Amino acid sequence: MRRIFDEAKAGAGPAMIARGLNESGESGPQGGTWSRQVVTGILRNPVYAGDRYGVKGAQPAIVTRRLWNSANR
Numbered sequence: 001m002r003r004i005f006d007e008a009k010a011g012a013g014p015a016m017i018a019r020g021l022n023e024s025g026e027s028g029p030q031g032g033t034w035s036r037q038v039v040t041g042i043l044r045n046p047v048y049a050g051d052r053y054g055v056k057g058a059q060p061a062i063v064t065r066r067l068w069n070s071a072n073r
Contacts, residue, residue: 004042005063008071014039043071 007017018034028034042048049068050061063071 001042001048001062004039005048005067005071008043009067014043 003021004017007020008014012020013036015036018036018039021028021034021039026034029038046052046068047059048062049065050057050059052058056065
């Protein structure tokens with residue numbers, strides 16, 4: 001997950017990120033391949049920054065809020 005957010009922050013689009021994950025042999029969700037739609041869903045999901053049901057800090061964050069915000073610009 002961290003790789004996806006880091007690459008998005010650096011300016012890579014979801015299609016480019018998905019292509020890179022597939023080329024490096026990373027297993028996608030349920031063991032399949034990565035797609036632009038899956039990467040977009042991950043990037044837009046605030047759960048990765050620790051939010052759940054609109055409550056900040058409701059669960060442990062996988063990425064910082066700053067990185068989540070940067071990746072979603």
